[in-house]
Amino acid sequence: MNKTKRFEIFSRWQAENPHPKTELEYTTPFELLIAVILSAQATDVSVNKATRKLYPIANTPETIYALGVDGLKSYIKTIGLFNSKADNVIKACKMLIDLHNSTVPDNREALEALPGVGRKTANVVLNTAFGQPTMAVDTHIFRVANRTKIAPGKNVLEVEKQLLKFIPKPFLIDAHHWMILHGRYVCTARKPKCGSCIIEDLCEFKEKTEPSG
Template sequence: MNKEKRSEIFARFEQQNPAPTTELVYGSTFQLLVAVILSAQATDVSVNKATKLLFKDAPTPKRILELGVAGLKPYIQSIGLYNTKAENIIKTCDILLQQHKGQVPDERAALEALPGVGRKTANVVLNTAFDQPTIAVDTHIFRVANRTGIAPGKTPLAVEENLLKYVPNQYKKDAHHWLILHGRYVCTARSPKCATCIINDLCEYSLRT
């Protein structure tokens, strides 16, 4: 895929959705961090259901830390891997309070030092909370990048590196959200909706035949 096609693809995404954002519901950068930790191998819908009550009862690192692992688990037990996630979130809250004055750091190294925070989670927080042009590659973006030809790669890191290389600078900030939404609702794993896809004519994959 050439530069002109990529530019046109993202121009169309922007025209359709000028201000894309995450579907996770949160009220602070800390709550976003917790929601993204919980979202690993879980849907945003399931996370939002769990965090609605959690963030009402314990909206800050201090309040969640006070719950402890045992107290946190009932809030998130509907989410996959909740035992491990509960332990990681409690440890993360403690580190935030002890090392960062209760604030979520805006640097990758500090974020990835938090339990339960890998590169993908750090990318989401840096992009959504701190407006950095990072691109978190989840299963949806990995599929879309390879299937469409926008930024093919054999691993999530390879796809991320190629997206950062090929996505025009003016679109990098929002590329993550456009691609994940496209993969979630249009370019789905099974039965992609090619007939109604706004980039069908530019895509290297097509079910038109």
């Protein structure tokens, strides 16, 4: 895919949704961090249901740590892998209290040192909470990048590097949100909605469904 096409794709996404946001509900970098840890292999909808009950009771490292693992589990038991997530969140809260003055660090190394935080989670926090130009490649972004040919790659890290290299600079901060939303609602895994896709004429996916025109 050439530079002109990529620029046009992101221009259209921006025109349709000028201020894209994560669908996870949060008000502070800490709430975002916990929501992203909880969202691994779970839907944003299920995480939001849990945090709507949790955050009014506990939404700081100290208050969540005070709940303890079992106390936290009672709030997040409807989310997949809640046992290990509760364990990780409590340990992460302890580290934030002990090492970071109860604030979420704004650098990758410190974030990835927290239990339950991998590269993807760190990228979401750096981008969404701190406005850094990172790409958190989840299944939706991996699929969209490869299917459209915006930035093909064999694995998540390869796609992340390709996206950072090829996405035009003006769009980099919001690109990750546009691509997730596109993958979640339009370029779906089983049957992409090509006929109603605003970038259908620019996309280089060979097996398009419901071709327009």
